[in-house]
Amino acid sequence: MITLALSKGRIFDDIQPLLRAAGIEVLDDPDKSRKLILDTNQPDVRVLLVRATDVPTYVQYGGADIGVVGKDTLLESGSQGLYQPLDLQIAKCRISVAVRDGFDYAAAVRQGSRLKVATKYVAIARDFFATKGVHVDLIKLYGSMELAPLTGMADAIVDLVSTGNTLKANHLIEVERIMDISSHLVVNQTALKLKQVPIRKLIDAFAQAIQK
Numbered sequence: 001m002i003t004l005a006l007s008k009g010r011i012f013d014d015i016q017p018l019l020r021a022a023g024i025e026v027l028d029d030p031d032k033s034r035k036l037i038l039d040t041n042q043p044d045v046r047v048l049l050v051r052a053t054d055v056p057t058y059v060q061y062g063g064a065d066i067g068v069v070g071k072d073t074l075l076e077s078g079s080q081g082l083y084q085p086l087d088l089q090i091a092k093c094r095i096s097v098a099v100r101d102g103f104d105y106a107a108a109v110r111q112g113s114r115l116k117v118a119t120k121y122v123a124i125a126r127d128f129f130a131t132k133g134v135h136v137d138l139i140k141l142y143g144s145m146e147l148a149p150l151t152g153m154a155d156a157i158v159d160l161v162s163t164g165n166t167l168k169a170n171h172l173i174e175v176e177r178i179m180d181i182s183s184h185l186v187v188n189q190t191a192l193k194l195k196q197v198p199i200r201k202l203i204d205a206f207a208q209a210i211q212k
């Protein structure tokens with residue numbers, strides 16, 4: 001049995017074409033069912049639905065053999081002991097710094113001001129600003145980061161950007177791109193040894209499908 005950990009929503013949706021290319025059809029619809037273990041058309045492949053941030057944990061501790069997770073989550077929460085064989089090139093976005101329209105970020109950086117930065121990505125933000133030599137006070141949030149500059153709680157946010165619509169709708173401007181993000185395949189190292197043939201087969205099928 002191969003157990004694949006996926007998060008509901010964007011990653012679940014975007015991985016479907018790659019699963020199909022590997023001959024795997026998920027039989028349940030996570031939007032219609034409350035089931036957390038989903039069957040597939042392959043009797044020896046099942047899908048676990050977990051929170052995006054929990055995917056590395058399930059794979060690390062062997063609750064799942066493989067998983068699909070954003071690079072942002074891997075960088076932020078660590079990827080200890082995980083084999084990362086493939087960039088799946090799905091759920092593509094970038095992680096950026098954004099400020100309220102009208103806030104002079106360049107001047108603040110130039111003057112060496114201490115910036116208040118709100119983010120879910122504290123580790124990534126700390127690294128980024130440390131490399132730039134910018135002093136920051138980091139405020140950890142779990143969502144709706146856009147509100148922090150709007151309410152005066154922070155000068156800037158570090159968050160994911162894709163179309164830019166969320167920033168635009170909240171009168172925020174992207175001022176720096178920290179890095180590009182996509183989702184990666186992560187594999188439990190013991191599972192890779194014990195179930196080498198089916199896992200390699202799956203990795204190869206995904207790799208081929210990505211190239212098409």
Ligand SMILES: Nc1ncnc2c1ncn2[C@@H]1O[C@H](COP(=O)(O)OP(=O)(O)OP(=O)(O)O)[C@@H](O)[C@H]1O
Nearest residue numbers: 009010051052053070071072073091092093160162
């Ligand atoms: N707007 C976006 N466009 C493309 N990819 C995105 C976007 N937002 C997030 N992602 C990617 O998809 C992954 C999963 O995002 P999703 O919104 O499903 O979970 P989450 O809400 O970030 O996690 P959690 O439920 O654990 O809080 C993110 O880690 C990121 O890599």
Ligand SMILES: O=P(O)(O)OC[C@H]1O[C@H](OP(=O)(O)OP(=O)(O)O)[C@H](O)[C@@H]1O
Nearest residue numbers: 143144159160161162163164165166167
């Ligand atoms: O540039 P855009 O295309 O507007 O995408 C960016 C938005 O996408 C993500 O939120 P998501 O849609 O995952 O909502 P959530 O964080 O509340 O889950 C991210 O946190 C941004 O808010």
